[in-house]
Amino acid sequence: MEYLFKGGSFLDTTSGELFSGEIAVSDGRFAESSHLKAPAIIDASGLTVMFGLWDCHSHPGSLMYDPKNEGYFESPAKRTIRAGENLMDALKHGVTGTRTVSEANEIDLEWQKAFALGLFHGPVMRSGGPGLRVTGGHGTTYPKRALELEWEWAADGPDEMRKAARRLIEMGVDWIKLMLTGGLYSEHETVEDSQFTFEEIDAILEIAHNKSIPVAAHCGGARIAEYFANKGGRSIEHGYALDERAAAAMAKNGTWFVPTIGVTHDWEMMERDGWPEHARSRAQESAKRHADSLKACIEAGVRIATGADLNPIGPRLQAEIRMLERAGMDRLSVLHAASVGGRELNGLGAESRPTNGASADLIFLAGNPLLEKDSLESPQMVLTNERLLTLV
Numbered sequence: 393m394e395y396l397f398k399g400g401s402f403l404d405t406t407s408g409e410l411f412s413g414e415i416a417v418s419d420g421r422f423a424e425s426s427h428l429k430a431p432a433i434i435d436a437s438g439l440t441v442m443f444g445l446w447d448c449h450s451h452p453g454s455l456m457y458d459p460k461n462e463g464y465f466e467s468p469a470k471r472t473i474r475a476g477e478n479l480m481d482a483l484k485h486g487v488t489g490t491r492t493v494s495e496a497n498e499i500d501l502e503w504q505k506a507f508a509l510g511l512f513h514g515p516v517m518r519s520g521g522p523g524l525r526v527t528g529g530h531g532t533t534y535p536k537r538a539l540e541l542e543w544e545w546a547a548d549g550p551d552e553m554r555k556a557a558r559r560l561i562e563m564g565v566d567w568i569k570l571m572l573t574g575g576l577y578s579e580h581e582t583v584e585d586s587q588f589t590f591e592e593i594d595a596i597l598e599i600a601h602n603k604s605i606p607v608a609a610h611c612g613g614a615r616i617a618e619y620f621a622n623k624g625g626r627s628i629e630h631g632y633a634l635d636e637r638a639a640a641a642m643a644k645n646g647t648w649f650v651p652t653i654g655v656t657h658d659w660e661m662m663e664r665d666g667w668p669e670h671a672r673s674r675a676q677e678s679a680k681r682h683a684d685s686l687k688a689c690i691e692a693g694v695r696i697a698t699g700a701d702l703n704p705i706g707p708r709l710q711a712e713i714r715m716l717e718r719a720g721m722d723r724l725s726v727l728h729a730a731s732v733g734g735r736e737l738n739g740l741g742a743e744s745r746p747t748n749g750a751s752a753d754l755i756f757l758a759g760n761p762l763l764e765k766d767s768l769e770s771p772q773m774v775l776t777n778e779r780l781l782t783l784v
Contacts, residue, residue, distance in 0.1 A: 393778050394418045394428045399437030400756065405728035406744040408762060415441060417752045420778035424748060434780070439772055440760050442727070443744070444488025444515075444753045446734020447709045449629055449650050449699025451543070452478045452492060453499055456577070456702070459666035464538045468497045471541060475499050478705055479507075479514045484783060485706025486768060488753040488776035489516040489734055491699070493569040493608055493629065494523030494531075496543040501564055513779050516753055518566040518738045520608070524556050524596070525571035529587040530610060532578050544571070550595035557599040566738075568600050572611040572620065575630065576655060576671045576678075583632040583678050584613030597623050608650075612678075614638040621647040627737065629699070632656065632678045634685035639692035648737050649689045650699040653719050654712045656682045661702070661711070683719040690721065697733035698726075710769050723762055753777075 397415040404411070415436075416425035425431075453475035455463040463471070479490065492500035504517035523544045525531050531544045547556040560568055572588050574581030581587075600607045606626035611617045614635040617628050621641040627648040628634070634642075634649075642649060654661070656679040662672045689696065698716065700708035709730070716726045728744070736742040740751045754775040759767035774781045 394431035395434055395775070395780060396425055396428060396431040397434045397436045397441065399435055400439045400441040402746060403440050403442040403727075403760065403762070404744045405442065405724060405732050408724045410440065410760065411745075415746055415754075417775065420752055422746045422748050422750050422752050432780075434773075436756055436773075439756045439758065440767070441754055441756050442761070443731040443735060444755045444774065444776060445486045445709060445730050446489040446491070446697065446738070447482070447487055447700050447705050448491040448627075448697045448734050448737055449652050449701045450490045450492050450705055451494055451701070451703070452476075452490070452503070452705065453495060454543070454703055457665060457667050457671065459668070461536065463541070464536055466541070468499070468540055471496060472499050472502070476503055476512065476514070478703055479503055479517075480512060481704060482515060482706040482709070483513065483774050483776065483781055484771075485710055486755040486771040486774060487515055487706050487709055488755065488774060489518075489738065489740075490705065491518040491520070491567060491734070491738055493520045493567065493610075494543050495519070496522065496538075496541040498563060507777050510777065510779065513777065513781060515776055516740075516751070520567040520569045521560050521563050521565045523569040523571055523610070524553065526587050526592070530571040530573065530575050530578055530581060550591045553592045553595040554599050557596050561599070561603050561605060565605065568596065568605055568607045570596060570607060570609045572609045572616050573613045575610060575612060575632070576674050579668075579670050583630075583674065586613055586616045588616075590619065593620060593623060597625065617642070621645045627697070630655070631682070631685045631689070633681045634688055636688050636692065639688040639694055642689065642694045643692040647694070649686075649694045649696050651682070651686050651689075651696065651716070652699050652701040652712070653682060653686060653715050654708065655701050657715050657719065658711060686716070687720050690725075695733065695736070696721075696725070696729040697737045698730040713768070723765070727761060
């Protein structure tokens, strides 16, 4: 499909500058307007155009915290439908890309294929399949276990980790996700207790690097984050208790930070969604250190991308953007992290302006989101996976 957008102003999230001009898109990529054969001509007069938003820490079918335990008894089919509805609805909120980090039964991989083939209109996806934890590690809700779903795999020791990584690669994942430390979810842990051995981390990274598969780590503790970064880990998720040393190692090694700041700062959401007492209290106790971790990473020059970790994806990512500002990021940096940051982390390029040949996943807004912040929450049009969705 070919499109020629006229009259809009493109926001460069590197500089904050707006510039006008036609935007030509062919087969989902920017092109020269003179090369288009029979484009659909779209009037974007008065609209601000920018790269679409990315949720780089998503679990599309998750019911976290699931106080009624419904997810433990549901079928893969039911979770698949809910995940798909969640992903497709995210477009209405400007989310043109998602990275899944722990999803059950290849649900994310199949939706990724369906969207890419144009069977449904949804975001560009990068999928991780089930996350990897150790027995008794983060994510366990022992003695509860899902009957038909596996959103995490437990493995112990280097050999089991290698086998698990190879199974994921065989499935076709784009990422591998490790649960390196404790967090908020499981009852008997802290946000920074290390749960993997160094040998287990090394085993996973060896297999992943051999196949050029990036590895993301749920990681709260500073020293294990530093080790993971020095060994070539691609992204730290959450980072509840990072320090300057860990941030310096991340910056030096090109390790990204996906802070998910909302999981420790959105206390109203925790009450509304029925978070258990241990999770609410741990989140509130961790909030200041989490914000300090974000500031340390900003000061060290760590690259940042956004992720919400919560559902529904669209509203929760919008809330994450607001909370990152409150926690210390300036507006332009947040917009860059939420759009170009997610693209770059997921291999779609670091361009912040339309560049011939680059993937064109765009949102069209009624105002400049640097000045009219509410405009980001109600896009007028969304272009992703080569299809245009008109919302007003």
